[in-house]
Amino acid sequence: MTRTAAREIAIQLGFSVAATGQQPEEALWAFFEPEHYAAMAEEGDVYSEAPSAKDMDFIRRSVIGVMAHREELDGYIGKYAKGWRTERISRSAAAVLRQAMFEVLYMPDVPDASAINEAIDLAKGYEDRAVVSFINGILGGFYRGEVEKQQSQEAASQPDEPLPENDDTPPEAECVDE
Secondary structure: OOHHHHHHHHHHHHHHHHHHOOOHHHHHHHHOOHHHHHHHOOOOHHHOOOOOHHHHHHHHHHHHHHHHOHHHHHHHHHHHOOOOOHHHOOHHHHHHHHHHHHHHHHOOOOOHHHHHHHHHHHHOOOOOHHHHHHHHHHHHHHHHHHHHHHHHHHHHHOOOOOOOOOOOOOOOOOOOOO
């Protein structure tokens, strides 16, 4: 299974958990119950292969983490969805946004660009072009406003490297035999 497929499953599970109020662990257990997952293979190619232990770890961390940080993530969505009330954002767009933001903030093993680019690519399968552009704008604003801002603040707070001390001793001359 590819990371993209694992990410898509995590987004779908996050969508389901948010919509039903089911506990993330319970949703994960039920979803990956062998008979249920085998039946899902008929629903789409993303389910054609069972997740490896590494993929399951990614999916589990994502679903549980997104739900644990949902309020924070929704706050970022509201902050960067300029001119939109959060209630107007479709549930599938919100699930994609939450997943990407969670990966950027809490999954240091996932490159930020991968999290954002793949979220946008996955959104293309669920939303029309205007909504995909909207998602792209929110994630771009979020990245510039939160991640790049924090990185520049951290860089500014780092002390300058001390200059080497000058002990006024001339460098040793190289001896050349003539």
